[in-house]
Amino acid sequence: MSRMTPAELAATLGGGLLSFPVTHFDANHEFVEKDYRDHCAWMLERPLTGLFAAGGTGEFFSLNPAEVEAVVKAAVAETAGKTPVVAGAGYGTAIAVDLAKSAEAAGADGILLLPPYLMVPGQEGLAAHVEAVCKSTSLGVIVYNRDNAILTAETLEKLCDRNPNLIGFKDGVGDIELMMQVYARMGDRLTYVGGLPTAETFAPAYLEMGVTTYSSAIFNFVPDFALDFYRAVRERDHATIMAGLRDFVLPYVALRNKGKGYAVSIVKAGMTAIGRSAGPVRTPLVDLKPAEMDELKALIARVQPQAQKLAANG
Numbered sequence: 565m566s567r568m569t570p571a572e573l574a575a576t577l578g579g580g581l582l583s584f585p586v587t588h589f590d591a592n593h594e595f596v597e598k599d600y601r602d603h604c605a606w607m608l609e610r611p612l613t614g615l616f617a618a619g620g621t622g623e624f625f626s627l628n629p630a631e632v633e634a635v636v637k638a639a640v641a642e643t644a645g646k647t648p649v650v651a652g653a654g655y656g657t658a659i660a661v662d663l664a665k666s667a668e669a670a671g672a673d674g675i676l677l678l679p680p681y682l683m684v685p686g687q688e689g690l691a692a693h694v695e696a697v698c699k700s701t702s703l704g705v706i707v708y709n710r711d712n713a714i715l716t717a718e719t720l721e722k723l724c725d726r727n728p729n730l731i732g733f734k735d736g737v738g739d740i741e742l743m744m745q746v747y748a749r750m751g752d753r754l755t756y757v758g759g760l761p762t763a764e765t766f767a768p769a770y771l772e773m774g775v776t777t778y779s780s781a782i783f784n785f786v787p788d789f790a791l792d793f794y795r796a797v798r799e800r801d802h803a804t805i806m807a808g809l810r811d812f813v814l815p816y817v818a819l820r821n822k823g824k825g826y827a828v829s830i831v832k833a834g835m836t837a838i839g840r841s842a843g844p845v846r847t848p849l850v851d852l853k854p855a856e857m858d859e860l861k862a863l864i865a866r867v868q869p870q871a872q873k874l875a876a877n878g
Contacts, residue, residue: 568648568673570704574731576648577674577706578755578776580613581794583783584621585637586832589843595631597638603784603835603842610787613777615643616650616676621781624652624678626846629659633666640671643799650706654678657693661700674704676734679713687719692850698727704752708759709832710736717745717853722754734759735775738766747774761827762820764790764813768805781827782816785834789867812867819859825849830860837861838868 568576573632585607588599604615617639618624618632627635636651643649651667653660653675664675677697685693690713698705707723707730709715714737715723724730733750735743736759747756751774758770758778767778776798783790791814796804820826828845835842837860844851852860 567671568605568704570674570729570731571731573648573650573674573704574755576820577614577650577732577757580611580777581656581783581791582614582616582757582777582779583612583790584616584619584779584781585608585639586784586828586842587618587622587627587834589846591843593844593846595627595634597619597634599842600635601638601642603840604639605693606840607787608643608646609784610791612647614650614741615639615671616652616779617651618652619676619779620652621784621828622652622680623828623846623849624697625652626849629663629666632663633670636667636672637670641783648673650674650676652676652678653697657696660693660697664697664701664703664705668701668703672703674706674731675701676706676708678708679711682712684712687716690715691719691723694723694730695727698723702729704731706732706734706755706757708734708736710759714742716744717749720746721749724750732757733753734779735770737761740769740773743770743775744775761818762813764793764797765817767794768800768802771797771800781831782834784831785838785840786812786864786868812863816860819856821861822856823850823852826852833857833860834864 585604588596590596618635639649649672651672653663732755734757736762756775758775760766763778780790793808820830829849832842832845
């Protein structure tokens, strides 16, 4: 199958909803490829513009490099060209470069460059890190601006000038001034992706800043709701957006905020709640407590008919 060029990838990703499949583990925390592939296939029964393999929701941070490669290969095999696969890369520069190369060899269409490990670099060092990854691959690269890896608009512009395959900017900071600076400088040179936890919360405001898409973690377990909400955002359907926020998104965020690291744990819990368990999270994350799980099941049942049946049956 043919791989997307960076330009094709940028144009495609900006036009629809994106999602990160969770990574399936068994009781011993080993990757279960068959279950992961089955889940990817289930997700792709609905319109999905991009699938991010071994991303944050996929517990990239708890996978070793060989496991990242295995997850990416599984995603590429299962999608079979139906939608682009963007692979996670990160840690220090040397490991990030190796992961980018292995993702390209595995057939991925692009790279999501997550923040480097531990260090808080200045702009010069951070730019060198991003550029090393861009130079190591012919794939399109999306840089994830968050935590200890926050590029300024000026640094990002210079990187784009030197690296044609730097095609995307994912914002996980929530700094409106910085986002406007970036968009004012770069315009349509980049595809902009919303990347704050539970991106639906911020999607309406971000659309007005040129951010036409976001990565929906909740697509893993309430895909129809996620798609309906995305359509409402793109159509600026204020009534539907507010109903979705009140009925599901904001109560979900409140539940997510009950525990450290729950942004990932609650997604796996959602999988269990709809009868499609992806197994436990890996430490240092922890799974939701039983009472929190019950609360999540009730919340999902509000917006997903099949979940209502599961809740009724206990």
